[in-house]
Every structure is written in structure tokens, then in C-alpha cells.
Amino acid sequence: MFQEMLLQKYPYRMVPGLPPKRMLGADREFIESRRRALKRFINLVARHPSFWDDILVNIFLSYNSQDVQNKMRESIRGVGDEYLTTTFAAQAKDFLPADIQVQFAASRELIRNIFNSFYKLRDRAERMAARAIDNATDLMGFGKELSALGSDTTPLPSWAAHSSWGALKQALKGLSVEFTVLADKAAQQGKLEEIDVVDKLNLFLDLLQSYKDLCERHEKGVLHKHQKALHKYSLMKRQMISATVQNKEAESVEQLESRIVEQENAIMVMELRNYFSLFCLHQETQLIHIYLPLTSHILGAFVNSQIQGHKEMNQVWNELKPKLNCLFVGSSSLATPPLSPEERHFFSR
Template sequence: MAGLRGGSIPSYYRDVFEIVCPDGESKIPEKVCVRLLLKSQLPKDVLLEIWRTVDSKQQGFLNRDGLYKALALTALAQQSKPLTDKALDAYQDTELPMPTLGDLSDLRKLTLRFRRQSHPTQLGYTYDELVGLDTLHLRIIPGKKGLIMKHVEFILESHTHGTSIQRRYSDFEILHDYLHRRYPYRLIPRLPPKKVNPSSRFVEVRRRALQRYINLVCRHPTMADDDIVKFFVTFNGKDFQHNLREKFKLLPDEFATNPLAAQSRELAGLEMQTNMSSIKDQIRQMQTNLISLRETAQRMTDRSLTMADDMNIFATELAAVSSDTRTATAWTQGSDSSWSHVKAGLRSLGPHFGRLSERSKEKATQESDGLVENISMLLALINAYQDLVDRREKGVMHEHQTAIANVERLKKHQGKLNTRKDVTTAHNWAEDAEKLGNRIVMEEGYITNVEMRNYFSLYCLNMEAQVVNTNMNQFAVIMQEMVDTQLQMNEQLQAVWKDMKPITEKILPPTSSASSPLKKTEWDAAVPTF
């Protein structure tokens, strides 16, 4: 059957193509096409006929034209029309028929999964896709829990899972321990420290750190779909810690379960091995930059808080000055009786300084929740990568080097044993040689396993570097939010200062009427009501 010979392509066809082929690749996998056609709810024999028609060469995939033809034939079948060229020819001068396929949202996820599986050395996620994996919020439950050892509890809310559950710091500790055992070669953020009888300030700082922690975990392309992580953010029953231990106590680490582990030697590649020194230097430099940026952002927040305090002091002190009801004597007043007029003006300015204080507090909050938090999130990710590099060097690389050294030592011992062979001790020599040979075989088998772990860890290190690189796009979010916050809040502050200007211009009475200050009703007419 020839390709499409006419008919205009409906926009729906193009929408379907973008769903099943989001990166514009020319080949659409057979499994994706089959899942798409099944949504038509046509009989399987009809679907098989459609597939054989559009994939007559049995290539196992479709291109764009093949997909469009499959959609047209599906629409014909749903209308009980024959699957022939003649039936399609009827649409030469009009739009091709529209199939009914229902919801296609799951197809996008399936397509992305196939795309990532077909390119195992590429992350296959955009920054928005990583953020879209989940967004979690952690809120402090007022009041401490526990009869003897008081502790703080949190409400953890997951957007993806639609859950709202209670967790405490020790729950995060258990999750952290399991993640290290399950994913020794992945990015695992640092847990904030614990403290006995913590202050409210310490608890708030820890809450923010825990919220960053769980968001980074749930936005990790591998850990986001892990059963341990899902259990942590969804289980709402009693004895969470006991249930977690029982459910996952026999879970092996990723190397034992990931099908890519067997290909890790090829996947790691020489480039990653040779580039490790450069990557470590880049990470250290980025750490330095982010620490400096976070300190600067925190100083911006502190300045806004200082501004809020200063404006509040102005409001308080002006209220005190202007509320002095003592009558000035002729001795102190002389010929200038304008002080009562000035006091009325100062009274009117007081509420404006209060507004400046409130706006400055709002500015500090937005800077803290936006600028400081976003930079801290990136820094937590960079720190996690640095920890991963250190963990690998102290772990699997050290084990590999130790195992090689052990084999070399045993082989040297074997050589010495051979030189001391004596016919009078042949039986003992043979027994010792056999034991030594068995140990060498065991050690060499261990080396093979550790070598594969080493390559797998290197492959993971490469993929985690791509996770870090993709998250660097958060800098765009940081700068956008920073500019928006400064514009919005400074406009609000400027508006308050503008409201104060006409008041300050009338604080002093006209020279010609210095002895007759404005009455309160006249001030009311000159000053906006708040």
C-alpha cells in the first residue's frame, strides 16, 4: 500500500506526533505505536492489519508519514470503512479523517521512557521535567510532641502523590540511611544536623533544609520512582519507621538490580575517566561561587529586615515626639509657634513609616523564600555531587586498589612457595599451594566484581553530572525571581514614599501664618487615610 497521496493533515495528527515524538526524532518505536493504536479500542485483528500495512517492511518503527497513515487508517476502521487506498483517496481534496483515541497523556511518559532507555548515556530530562517530578512542602506542626523526649513534627505535602502526612526528623534519618545503602553512587543530599532542645530559629532553618532535601530526592530521575521514596512520601499509617524497616530490609543496592550494570564498562567510557579531574575542579569552583552568592543574598535579606526595624523605630519615635501634649511656654517658644503644626505633621507620617516597615518585611520574606532558598537548593545539589565523588574514591575505588594489592601479594607468596618446594615436604607443599591458589581465584573473582562496580559508579557519576548540569538552569529562575521581587517590592516602597511627600511639604506652616498652625481637620484633608 502506497503512502498518503493527498488530503491535508489535521492539526490533531501533528499534536499526536509531538506527543509520541517530543524530540522530533524520525523513528517512533513499535511499542509506542501499538500503545497508541490500542487506544482506538478496535479489534486486535484490525489493528494488526493496520500495523502490517504501515510497517510493510517490518522495520519495527514508523516515521512521521507512517504515523499519519496509521491515524488515517484507524479513523477509517472506526467508521467501518475499508482500509484501502481508494478509501483514503476520497480525502484528496479535504482534511484526513480524525480517529478517536481518548487521553494520550500516558503516551508522553511512555515515549520519554523509551527515549531515555534508547540513550542510556544521556539524562533525557529538561529542567522543567525534573521539577515536574514532584514539588513538596514541609510545614512545622505547632507544639512539640513526646512525653519525655520532646520532638518537632512536620506536615509533608506531595503535589504529585496528593498526600499530606506527618514526619519527624528521625524519619528523614532512616530514609537517608536507606538511600545511601540503596544508591551508593547517586546524588544524596546532606541531612541538616540534629540538636537537643533546639530554638525556634534552629527548627526553622532545619525545616528549610529538610524541604530542600526531600525535593532534591523526589526530583532525581532515578530515585523519584523508587519504592522507598514513594513509601516515605505516601505512607500514612502508624509505626512508619518499623514498617519501612520491615518492607525494605532485604533490598539490595542499585548495582545488583540495574540492568545497565552489566554494560557499565562500555557506558562509562574513557572520556569520563580522563575528565574526572576537570569535573572535580569545576565542582569546587561552583561550590565557592554558590557559597558567596548565598552569603550575598542573605545580606540582602538582612538589609531588608534591618530596614523594616529602622522604619518601625521611626514610626515609634515619631509617635512619641508628636504625642507630647505639654504646652510650650512663651519662654521656650519665643516668637515661633509652629511646633504644634510640625507635631501634627509628624503624627501623620507615623503610619507611613509603619507601612514602610511592613513592606520591607515582605521584601525580606520574598528574598529569603525565593533568592536564598533557590541558591541554597543548588548548593545542596553541588555538595551532594562532591560527597558522591569523595564516597566513590574512599569506597569502590579504594576497594578495587586494595583487592589488586592483595592478589599481587598472594602471587608473590605463591612464587616464593614454588622456590621452596622440597620433595621431603611434598604433601605439605601441595596442600599450601592449593589453598593459596584457591585464595587467588577468590580474590580475582572479587576484583572482577569490584571492577564492574567501579565502572558502574563511574557511569553513575557521569549521569549525576548531567543531573547537576540540567539543574543549573535554575539560575534563570533565580535571576527572574530576583528581578521581579526587587521591581515589585521597590515599587511598593516607592509608592509609600510618594504618599509621604505632600505631608512633608506641609509640615512647616507658611511664613505669613506661622503663628496660626493648620487645624487637625486641615491635616486630615492633606493626608491620605490609611
């Protein structure tokens, strides 16, 4: 409802899309995903130069009553869209560069290419974060199996009375704790990548998508209506010429002239709206370029999360390494399996 009202008031601006709802089967993962999407939506709306101090937005963000929808409807009733409320809307053409159509086409192509690349980057970042979470699950499972081995109470047969199994069980149970720590570190890295990398990529993608939607509204909306009105005007002029040649009744000709005048006025308004739409698009394109440096922040967050995650995991693995000696070095009275050259090198370091 809020998004529809915002579009009604600002049809020539980048209005981000709301995440889809799911009435049935809304699991925890979907709820968390939608919560993040709503947060991004609110951030983009609240940061937009045309929206941030609008009464409609203020009501949506701060009104704490059940009749908030009625309150929002009242705020836009009879107000009109941005074209009608902007004092210089009719002079928008004067503020545009002469090659605005060429610039618009180039900007649209650039944003389309950026969107496609960032879409792929987001998908890969999501998979990397998911792999970190899966790695945490596997490490946790690995540790649980070690703990299960160490906690096994099955009695040993008499011939295995001098087996090293008892000592190994104690060592395995102790090592299981280390894998719990490793699992926590992997999970933390996955969450960090989701928050600092994937969410920022999604925020930028939401903005780029709203720009693409705006371009489509411009072409299928005011521009299409303007072209359609011009075509209708051309047909009416032909009818007028035909009526004059055929010496039709004066009343019929006057009605046709009146309709032509009305059409001319409608075309003039549509033309002004078309230029105002291009003016807004020009501003929104500049806003996209203001957001472009977010790329460096995203890459910085990605690199930092990788460095921090691998550093912490490396520290735990290094602390775990000397604790493995108890698994390979038995007492002098117990036989130990022969070590490979790689194992001897590993434990001699």
C-alpha cells in the same frame, strides 16, 4: 534514618544531606531554617530520576503510621543496593566513554568551581535579604519615635503658648503611619528575596554538595577498595611464587591458590562495581547540567525582587513627600526657620 537507608540502597547516586537537628535551644529562626532545608531535601529526592518512584521514598512520603521506620526497613531488607538490582550493571563499562576518567576529573573540577561561586552568591543574597529586614525594623522604629513625639502630652510653658509645637506634633503623628507602610514594604522585599532567591540558591547548593559527597564516596569507597584488593592480590601472587620456589607442602600451596582465586573473583566484582559507580556518576553529572538553567531563574527572581521592592518603596516615598510641607510651612503668624537652597528646591518641585 531515611537518608541512611537511601544511601544504603543507592550508594552511587546523589543523596542530599539532611539538615542538622538541635535538641536544645531550637528557636523560631532555627525551626524555620530547618523546615526550609527539609523541604529542599524532599524536593531533591522526589525529583531524582532514580528515587521518585522507589518504594522506600513512597513509604517515607505517604505512610501515616508510627511504625514508618519498620516499614522502610522491611522494604530494603534483602533487596541489595542498586548494583545488585540493575540488570545491566555488569555491562556498565560498555556504556561509558573511553575517556571517562578524564571526563570525571574535569566534571568534578567544574562542579567544585560552580559550588564555590554559588556559595558566595548565596551568602551575599542572604545578607541583602537580612539588610532589607533590618531596614524594615529601623523604619518601624523611626515611625514609632515620630508617633511618640506626636503623642507627647507634656504641657508647654506659658512663654511657648504661640509655639508651632502643637501643629508639628499632629503632623509627626500622621507621618508615623507612612513609615509603618514603608517598613511593611521593606519586610516584604526581604521575605521575597529569602523565598525566591536565597531558597533557590540553597536548593542548588544542596544538589552540588550531594554531587561532591558522591565523588568522595566513589574515591574513598569502591575505587579505594578496588585498589586495595589489587594490592592484596599482588602480595598473594608474590607469596605463591615464593612458595613454589621453596617447594612448600602441596596443601599449603593449594590453600594459597584457592585464596588467590577468591581474590581474583573479588577483584572482578569490585572492578564491575567501579565501572557501575562511574556510570552512575556520569548520569549524575548530566543531572547537574539539567539543573544548571536554574541559574537564570535565580537571577531573574533576584532582579524582579529588586525592581518590585524599589518600585513599591519609591511610590510610598513619593506619596510621603508632599505631606512633609506641613512641617516646613507655618501659618502667616508663625515664624518659620530659613530653608537651605536644597530644601527650597525640594519643596518647590
